[in-house]
Amino acid sequence: MPEEIKPNQIYTPKEARSFLKVSESTMKRMIKNGIITAFKVSGQYRIWGNEILNLVSPKLESGAFEIYKKIKSRTKKAIEKW
Numbered sequence: 669m670p671e672e673i674k675p676n677q678i679y680t681p682k683e684a685r686s687f688l689k690v691s692e693s694t695m696k697r698m699i700k701n702g703i704i705t706a707f708k709v710s711g712q713y714r715i716w717g718n719e720i721l722n723l724v725s726p727k728l729e730s731g732a733f734e735i736y737k738k739i740k741s742r743t744k745k746a747i748e749k750w
Contacts, residue, residue, distance in 0.1 A: 675718040681706065684715045688723065 673679075673687055684704070685695045699706045699713060704723055706713040 673717045673720050675716070675721055677717045678714045679717060679720065681713050681715060684720050687720055 679687075681692075681695050681699070685692065688695075690698070695704075698704045704715060705719050706715045708714075
């Protein structure tokens with residue numbers, strides 16, 4: 669397994685799983701739900717390194733936190749109306 673994820677290299681789901689430290693079922697779910705984009709080549713999935721890097725980037729994490737804050741404030745307002 670390579671030590672560094674290269675953006676322009678193609679990885680198998682097994683290699684991506686080892687980078688992300690997730691199970692096989694979690695990887696399948698991530699592909700199925702579109703969390704990570706994978707391309708089917710000759711019946712097997714392939715994932716660009718850039719997709720793996722986007723998934724673990726701090727920018728994505730901060731974006732998720734912003735969405736969480738918005739949902740939390742909307743929920744709080746809805747509960748206050750009751």
